[in-house]
Amino acid sequence: MNDKESGLAYWRSNIAYVKVSLVIWALVSFGFGILLRPMLSVIPVGGTDLGFWFAQQGSILVFLALIFVYATMMNTLDRKHGVHED
Amino acid sequence: MDQQTLNFIFVGATFALYIGIAFWARAATTGEFYAAGRGVHPITNGMATAADWMSAASFISMAGLIAFVGYDNSSFLMGWTGGYVLLAMLLAPYLRKFGKYTVPEFVGDRFYSTTARMVAVICLIVASVTYVIGQMTGVGVTFARFLEVDSATGLYIGAVVVFFYAVLGGMKGITYTQVAQYVVLITAYTIPAIFISLELTGNFLPQMGLFGTHQASGTPLLVRLDQVLADIGFASYTGHHTNTLNMVLFTLSLMIGTAGLPHVIVRFFTVPKVADARWSAGWALVFIALLYTVAPAVGAMARLNIVDTIYPNGVQGESLSYEDMKSKPEYAWMVNWEKTGLLKFEDKNGDGKIQYYNEKSDKMTALAAEKGWQGNELVKFDRDILVLANPEIANLPGWVIAIVAAGGLAAALSTAAGLLLAISSAISHDLIKGAINPNISEKGELLAARISMAVAIAVATWLGLNPPGFAAQTVALAFGIAAASIFPALMMGIFSTRINNSGAIAGMLSGLIFTVVYIFIFKGWFFIPGTNWLPDTADNWLFGISPLSIGSVGAGINFLVAYFVSRATADVPEEIRELVESIRIPRGAGQATDH
Known part of the structure; x- marks a missing residue:
């Protein structure tokens, strides 16, 4: 694999990671927190329902996990394609 | 010791700390002034970013906004945190690799156009100036209430402190004072929340207490809250009562607006490597989440406390008498806050x-x-007094009240400093060095940066003293502009090699004009009262989309226009394609440090 091909493969993997992450990002906030809340209302959480918990707590925790998982995966990818620093 | 002396001690000690840091972290070069020499550790930068981002609005206003509306205002929580996912994945690492000093500089280079750079400068200045007014008035209000000095005097003291560390230290001084300010503000926010959560639910973690059991009644806290509100005729706290489309678009506008705010983006220019920019966005969100997961608990518990204070014998029983309010010490906060008119x-x-x-x-x-x-x-x-009055409502000790005063000031000052830096570097680096006098020496540019900073502080102070009546509404403008013009331009500049100069300029201008006009139609032209074409109510909004939520529609228009105009006009030159390809690869960001 030459540099150009490796560069393209690196970018394609990055885009794939970003796409999956953003689907989850939208699902927990706009999905569970707002649009799908009526469906989640059957699951009770402390005096209210799961949708309310996602809107006020859960989505933020998932956002955190997403960024750290993405940063870890990108570090591995950087090394695999030899584009890392240090 | 009386309350006021305590307040003076806490606020005075924190101010002395900020000035001490300023002397220690003076900036000697433009690299240090604009980007803290790119030597900031990702965790340190994360903490500074959290203080930079969490303004008087997050600290003072947000819990109040949630308390009086409930579930429907969850948009603020999701919107102001979800933007960091976009920053970490779509902007921060690539802009760090690009390795320059300002957001307009990237726009100008990527779209090979001084016009594009100047459009970005205008968007940046309008968004940042409107934002800074709110911080300065926040400083004035906090001083007036807690130190009982005249709010103008308070504003001058705040301005002198910011002047010290921002003009002397630039980004370097601001970064390290923001770290100290973060510690002050998060302590101030969480201590009262922990006390109140323990008192109401027996759980010391407010995040758990919110979903815990209300001890006095034995029912879940949120069920109890919904009940007492229903008893006095208010809509339920946990229910969804507004237009769903509007709630989605409002959340989205806050997310992409957050990712597009220049004073937040430039914080990621200060870390040594591309990988650090990704980590740093994660750490920033850790520090922000510490406040943002507590805020909904503060809101719900304060709302319940207010009802319980007015109805000490339950909502069906005898309510509080005016005589008790004026004579008993536990109601002194009501008398004190009544004096402020809030x-x-x-x-x-x-x-x-x-x-x-x-x-x-x-x-x-x-x-x-x-x-x-x-x-x-x-x-x-007034919703803004909720967080500041919270410790008094719950009868917490005097030192807690003093630390909340210091925390409110830390939140307002740290954001003001970040905004002032973004404004002054747009003037000295983009306007003076980029357009007016490209041959200016490093020393000359550093001096120009310091003078622009001093002028920006003077203007911000003046605006804080004479706040235009529309200060609160302009927040919509700041987010709308960042969402509709800056974010799409940056994202397309990185993720597409096909968007050219004409596409980007046309996109930014159409997103900007659409958003601003929509806001003006409902809020009045240039916010002049009485000049609005339509009353600002849900029946008049297009598809029920409020002016606060229109930024995401503006962003969509920006993307579409940029795409079609780029297709119809000349291709992107080869060297720009190479530039885009190089910013996608982390290697080499260290070398790009000095230019």
Whole structure:
């Protein structure tokens, strides 16, 4: 694999990671927190329902996990394609 | 020791700390002034970013906004945190690799156009100036209430402190003072929340307490809250009562607006490597989440505390009398806040008791007629006082009140400093070095940066002293502009090699003009009262989309226009394609440090 091909493969993997992450990002906030809340209302959480918990707590925790998982995966990818620093 | 002395000690000690840091972290070069020499550790930068981002709005206003609306205002929580996912994945690492000093500089280079750079400068200045007014008024209000100095004097003291560390230290001084300010503000925010959560639910973690059991009644806290609100005619706290499309678009606008705010983006220019920019966005969100997961608990618990204070014997029983309010020490906070005009009671039916209920509810109108009530007597409860009054409402010790005062000031000052830096570097680096005098020496540019900073502080102080009546509404403008113009331009510049100069300029201008015009139609042209074409109510909004939510539609227009105009005009030159390809690869960001 030459540099150009490796560069393209690196970018394609990055885009794939970003796409999956953003689907989850939208699902927990706009999905569970707002649009799908009526469906989640059957699951009770402390005096209210799961949708309310996602809107006020859960989505933020998932956002955190997403960024750290993405940063870890990108570090591995950087090394695999030899584009890392240090 | 009396309360005021305590307040002076806490605020004075934190101010002395900020000035001490300023002397230690002076900037000697433009690299240090604009980007802290790119030597900031990702965790340190994360903490500084959290303080930079969390303004008077997050610290003082947000819990109040949630308390009086409930679930429907969850948009603020998701919107102001979700933007960091976009920053970490779509902007921060690539802009760090690009390795320059300002956001307009990237726009100008990537779209090979000084016009594009100047459009970005204008967007940046309008968004940042409107944002800074709110911080300065926040400083004035906090001083006036807690230190009982005149709010103008408070504003001058705040301005002098910011002047010291921002003009001397630039980004370097600002970064390290922001770290100290973060510690102050998060302590100030969480201590009262922990006390209140323990008192109401027995759980010391407010995040758990919110979903815990209300000890006095034995029912879940949120069930209890919904009940007492229903009893006095208010809509349920946990229910969804607004337009769903608008809630989605409002959340989205806050997310992409957050990612597009220049003073937040430039913080990621200060870390050594591309990988650090990704980590740093994660750490920033860790530090932000510490406040943002507590805020909804603060809101719900304060709302319950307010109802319980006015109805000490339950909502069906006798309510608080005006005599008790004026004589008993546990109600002193009501008297104190009434003096500021932000809280107001009025004995409308002259029975000596406070009636607090929703006048618009049919059930309550009937009950009021029966009991001889003449209307709701809690005439005004400004949402901004909720967090500041919270420790007093819950009868917490004096030092907690003092630390909340210091925390409110830390939140306002740290954001003001970040905004002022973004404004001054746009003037000295983009306008003076980029357009007017490209041959300016490093020393000359550093001096120009310091002078622009000093002028920006003077202007911000003046605007804080004479806040235009529209200060609160302009926040919509700042987010709308960042969402509709800056974010799409940056994202397309990185993720597409096909968007050219004409596409980007046309996109930014159409997104900007659409958003600003939509806001002006409902809020008045240039916010001049009475010049709005349509009343600012949900029935008049296009598809129920409020002016606060329109930024995401503006962003969509920006993307579409940029795409079609780029297709119809000349291709992107080869060297720009190479530039885009190089910013996608982390290697080499260290070398790009000095230029």
